[in-house]
Amino acid sequence: MAELADHLLAIERALRVAGLWSSEPPSPQALASEQPFCIDTLTFEQWLQWVLLPRMKVLLEKNLPLPSASGVTEMAEVVWATRADSLVGVMRALQDFDRLLAAHARRSL
Template sequence: MDARASALAEHLLLIERELRVQGWWQEEAPSAEALASPEPFCVDTLAFEQWLQWIFLPRMKVLLETDAALPSVSGIQAMAEMVYQQQPRVARRLLELLGEFDRLITRTP
């Protein structure tokens, strides 16, 4: 695993940790139907933090573990800012972590 992939893997763990710290981590997965939403970020079936836990984190981990091509851009911080615009203080650390993820993913290897 190269340095960029290692940094991304470490960052995914930090995002997971913050979801747990905030109490947004769930032990039980949403229904298969909810996870299969065709909408971006599953906005019609999942809360943003559910999407992070059940779709984003697992998909990114698989990409890193299989040494697959990583996305060249990420706008996840912008989405999170929209979701948490009414509670920016609560989500401050998560927003910072997602912003750093965006920066890491756009760096060329």
């Protein structure tokens, strides 16, 4: 679990280095979207920062069950298809996160 928490920090760090970290949170209405990845109200990087990272931190802190799969890397590949070369650090952090979640799920079986 500590390794997964470290990877959440790695995602944050990679987003900051890439200039994709925002100091201003989205509106409560934007965060309330019911669409996957809040695709209708947030950019993907906003979703990572304001939805995925906080939710995963809560799951880890409260020792709640983790998702068995993520799919975050696949979404990033679609959303950032034309920018993938400039976002290598973020992509690597997301890939590591997906791998760790999958490995955790396998151990939990």
